[in-house]
Amino acid sequence: MEYTVPEHEYLRPHKKFPSVWCAGCGIGTVLGAIIRAVRSLNLSKDKIAMISGIGCTGRMPVYVDFNTMHTTHGRALAFATGLKLARPDMEVIVVMGDGDALAIGGNHFIHAARRNIELTAIVVNNRIYGMTGGQLSPTTPVGDRATTAPYGQIEQAFDIAKIAEASGAAFVARSTTYHAIELDRLIARGIQKKGFSVIEVLTQCPVGYGQLNQTGDAVEMLKWFRDNTTAARGKVPSGKIVRGVLVDCDIPGYVESYQKLMKTSKKRT
Amino acid sequence: MSNSTTTARRRGKARLMQGNLAIAEGAIAGGLGFFASYPITPANEIATFLSRALPKRGGVFIQMEDEIASLSAVIGASIGGLKAATATSGPGFSLMQESIGYAAAVEIPCVIIDVQRAGPSTGMPGGPAQGDVMQSRWGTHGDHPIIVLCPSSVREAYELTIHAFNLSEQYRTPVILLTDEVLARMSETVEMPLPQVKVIGRLHPEVPPEWYFPYDNAEGDVPPLVSFGHGYRYHITGLFHDKSGFPTSRPDEIDAWQERLFLKIDGNVEQIARIEEEEMEDAEMVIVAYGSTARSARHAMRQARKANKRVGLVRLVTIWPFHDAAIERVARSAKRIVVPEMNRGQILREVERASRGKTDVVGVNRADGEMVTPAQIMAALEV
Numbered sequence A: 001m002e003y004t005v006p007e008h009e010y011l012r013p014h015k016k017f018p019s020v021w022c023a024g025c026g027i028g029t030v031l032g033a034i035i036r037a038v039r040s041l042n043l044s045k046d047k048i049a050m051i052s053g054i055g056c057t058g059r060m061p062v063y064v065d066f067n068t069m070h071t072t073h074g075r076a077l078a079f080a081t082g083l084k085l086a087r088p089d090m091e092v093i094v095v096m097g098d099g100d101a102l103a104i105g106g107n108h109f110i111h112a113a114r115r116n117i118e119l120t121a122i123v124v125n126n127r128i129y130g131m132t133g134g135q136l137s138p139t140t141p142v143g144d145r146a147t148t149a150p151y152g153q154i155e156q157a158f159d160i161a162k163i164a165e166a167s168g169a170a171f172v173a174r175s176t177t178y179h180a181i182e183l184d185r186l187i188a189r190g191i192q193k194k195g196f197s198v199i200e201v202l203t204q205c206p207v208g209y210g211q212l213n214q215t216g217d218a219v220e221m222l223k224w225f226r227d228n229t230t231a232a233r234g235k236v237p238s239g240k241i242v243r244g245v246l247v248d249c250d251i252p253g254y255v256e257s258y259q260k261l262m263k264t265s266k267k268r269t
Numbered sequence B: 001m002s003n004s005t006t007t008a009r010r011r012g013k014a015r016l017m018q019g020n021l022a023i024a025e026g027a028i029a030g031g032l033g034f035f036a037s038y039p040i041t042p043a044n045e046i047a048t049f050l051s052r053a054l055p056k057r058g059g060v061f062i063q064m065e066d067e068i069a070s071l072s073a074v075i076g077a078s079i080g081g082l083k084a085a086t087a088t089s090g091p092g093f094s095l096m097q098e099s100i101g102y103a104a105a106v107e108i109p110c111v112i113i114d115v116q117r118a119g120p121s122t123g124m125p126g127g128p129a130q131g132d133v134m135q136s137r138w139g140t141h142g143d144h145p146i147i148v149l150c151p152s153s154v155r156e157a158y159e160l161t162i163h164a165f166n167l168s169e170q171y172r173t174p175v176i177l178l179t180d181e182v183l184a185r186m187s188e189t190v191e192m193p194l195p196q197v198k199v200i201g202r203l204h205p206e207v208p209p210e211w212y213f214p215y216d217n218a219e220g221d222v223p224p225l226v227s228f229g230h231g232y233r234y235h236i237t238g239l240f241h242d243k244s245g246f247p248t249s250r251p252d253e254i255d256a257w258q259e260r261l262f263l264k265i266d267g268n269v270e271q272i273a274r275i276e277e278e279e280m281e282d283a284e285m286v287i288v289a290y291g292s293t294a295r296s297a298r299h300a301m302r303q304a305r306k307a308n309k310r311v312g313l314v315r316l317v318t319i320w321p322f323h324d325a326a327i328e329r330v331a332r333s334a335k336r337i338v339v340p341e342m343n344r345g346q347i348l349r350e351v352e353r354a355s356r357g358k359t360d361v362v363g364v365n366r367a368d369g370e371m372v373t374p375a376q377i378m379a380a381l382e383v
């Protein structure tokens, strides 16, 4: 049986543990997957930047021994856009919560996808605002509870992958914290992709979403991911969420196009 | 137009330049490598020029989806090692405030050009104003110092843009170039050659990565900043942070960091704040002005001098940090200080505060999208 192992070499040695996350939180699993993906690609730590916004997910970069930046709420992709254009040789990984990426940061999300800029965006979708105390998020399903939706969510939830696809991302994938090995591989493919890649990770927040919606503990939530998702292609069993690569196409990335533009601009007066 | 300018032009040693273009050219001369912005009147000419000029020089121009994204991208590019800037006007400047605070807190150099227009709200897009003076100082939440420069002529706009980049690197801080619609849109004869300003780059640490602390108070007021991707892996956060850049909630660490943050700018006022004095030797009445209003002020001063009135001009080239000591000196000898501004009295309060009641301080204010006229200033001088 395949199993995952922690890669201590990529973690910052001092003072950072125990982590800020609650017991049973799935964000650490996503972090582990990112590290294993980086390791599998043999990337130099010096050439990786991890940029985050604000939220429980936003705290992820502090633990990894990369060039790391915890920015402002919603704007991580914009910061990352500047960095990538300044340093096209670096792999820039952006980690965001669902609120960070799609509520306050929604505009930057669709425009990063439209530009197809060579960033790897990992959206930790726990369907709630973890850090601020369980408020509704743009991915909270209709009928679910949140501290600001005490009678149930009445707004439709965003489908992150569909938005990414419609906005022009070259690579879109979805997985869950239950499927950690699959997640490693999807993240590795996302990093390798030349263009904007989005990996949505359904992640358990047992303290916020879990308690408000009586899902049971973290283990129960992981089992839910196991039982309610499918890697099936073609005819998807009804009610199941599809995992795996959803979009993989070759369109020129922004940095690549910009570099071409620089060359042609020099020839013009 | 002065005689020397006329002669220079006749000899072909002068160029007619627009304020916004002088800023764009100044930015390139100052080492600009990355520019991101969102269209807005009256700042547009800067982006138009740079979208053409930057790629040719190997630099990056990008039009972002809004001003928040623009400044965020600028900060990202700066930590990637490029000198980076954005340009905007009132509404866009308001949107940038959170990121300005971020850049100040994490001490990443960047330049923000705010071409002021009449406001609040959409106001009068083509009307000049100086209404963002206090916003440039206190617009973001929390306490932080800032450097804000106000050019009064096209030539000075060019020079101060280079200077803005230098200061931002030297002090690891966002620097705001606060101009206004008059200066931005007018064309003026600029004597050639353009001012030569030494370009200052980023201080690199002398220590190896294991010993590097990006916020080390022991390194002096301004610890060196290493850009990403050079083997010095560290963390940056807008949370209060310790010397290594990691979040901290220890009051002693926070306090030490804040002390240094303020000290590096407020403690260097004499070096940072430029003040220009004209006809001040025997001045009894003093006009304190900045930006394009200083042009009306100079005109008023000359008129008054012609009438044998002892009027002098103190021009604030740097408005923040505010040079309290210089103003207090003036207040000690002047009978009256007149402060003309295209707002309802923003620097006026600073002049009053710094004067410590030692003289009479009078504002000449208008915020209707028109310039303060020399006649208005003369009236306040009662000459």
Ligand SMILES: Cc1ncc(C[n+]2csc(CCOP(=O)(O)OP(=O)(O)O)c2C)c(N)n1
Pocket (backbone or CB within 6 Å): A054, A055, A056, A057, A058, A073, A096, A097, A098, A099, A100, A101, A124, A126, A128, A129, A130, A131, A132, A137
């Ligand atoms: C401009 C701004 N608005 C609001 C906040 C408060 N805030 C912090 S985290 C957060 C939402 C967190 O939810 P999400 O992005 O889904 O991330 P999670 O904590 O679930 O990982 C909010 C609203 C902020 N920091 N900045």
Ligand code: SF4
Pocket (backbone or CB within 6 Å): A020, A021, A022, A024, A025, A026, A027, A056, A126, A130, A131, A204, A205, A206, A207, A208, A209
């Ligand atoms: S609140 Fe939820 S998302 Fe945040 S750390 Fe706790 S379990 Fe994780």
